[in-house]
Amino acid sequence: MIRIGNASGFYGDRLSAVREMLEGGELDVLTGDYLAELTMLILGRDRLKDSNLGYARTFLRQLEDCLGLALEKGVKIVANAGGLNPAGLAEAVQKLGHDAKIAYVSGDDVSDRFPEALTANAYLGAQGIAECLGGGADVVVTGRVTDASLVVGPAAAHFGWRFDDWDRLAGATVAGHVLECGTQATGGNYSFFTEIDARRPGFPIAELHEDGSSVITKHDGTGGAVTVDTVTAQLLYEIGAPAYLGPDVVTHFDTIRLDEHERGVRISGTKGSPPPDTLKVCLNTLGGFRNGTTFVLCGLDVDAKAALVRTQLEDAIGTDGLTWTLARTDQSNAATEETASALLHVTIKTADPKRAKAFSRAAIELALASYPGFHVTAPPADGTPFGVYRAEYVPRESVQWKAVQL
């Protein structure tokens, strides 16, 4: 059995989680997911400012604090915090000292095939991670691997699975899917939160077995809960058809069996089949500039107030790229000012940064010249660039992962 924990579900998750997981009980591997479609865009913009960046900087802060502790406890660290620059992050981790063996996985960057893109990264599987761990690495950082690979890689390395052991890989993928969003598996963001102590959920752990089955649990004494319901909730997160496609295996979510277990939930029965011939690519392009504001419309004549301010703003900057939404949150004859108010949201998306900025000025200039009771929830700032996401697919044999030991 191998105990694989998670300490991060996104770039921005609980900073103290790495320490909590290392100090809270037994563990063999600690993983962290830092990448989402949106994160790749954020890192892409970081990298435009400084080519040495492009990785999740909070991970480095966590290792500054905890790398010594992890080594002392013999816990391996595996994270996709490398983002667009896994080599840069690996070097930065090495500079922390402690004589740790650092490795990284790259090869996911396919931006040369998509010249219009700010970022273009193929979702790699678990093989690079398994190779790094097989080579004795204490810390493995990667670029864009699938979230579940962070669990599949260590399990495959530990048990010596072949990468055509479809059912085992699928079992580990399910465990990885449960872990990848951190506390979303342990009672965070949970529909039946009133039935548990949801104040500070502990991060999840998968006890993986040689056959690919697992027990989902968490450290003793932590908050939240691991039940068939909390695990079901996370299994349903961000999935499509029951045949869940991945770079290593297709995992059949309609074969998963969940049972209550004394320490949490046992997962078994999962079937896998060979992966598709293509790899998915996360592609972000710069779409232009956006800006927005929210007008508060209080009391009487809400529709007429909305119509007036809309006409005024459109007269000033034109109608192109504007999206209006009137949310009738107002109640009639309300006993508080807030519940007497409706919200009128307006967003501008434009190729012209000057026009995105002019939007702010136009909105604010209406402050004494528009509907009675004019105010906004927050003044509009300068426009910001926005990204457009799309998925692309490339032949799997055209992408070669690389495992590099520093």
Add this chain to the structure above:
Amino acid sequence: MNAPLGAIAGARSGDKGGDANLGVWVRSDEAFAWLREYLTVERLKELLPEAGEVDRYELPNLRALNFVLHGLLGEGVASSTRFDPQAKALGEWLRSRVVDIPEALL
């Protein structure tokens, strides 16, 4: 009996590019037999009129249905002008809709 769907069903939702996914599950076989029958694509669209093209998948082993709402988020979270651009609360919206639930399940 009229009651919010969330009286018997949990839900979790999220984004994949411009699509949203919405998983709904219940906690007994009897409730799943009802949910499977009741919550068709047409019914989902009635309850969530903002939905456009919808795919529906059954996961009886989890007593769950999964819906993919195509194009709900435009061109993805960074570009979407929706109030909830990552569809995080789509499931809680669905749970708040009042539907006709057999009394035995409540």
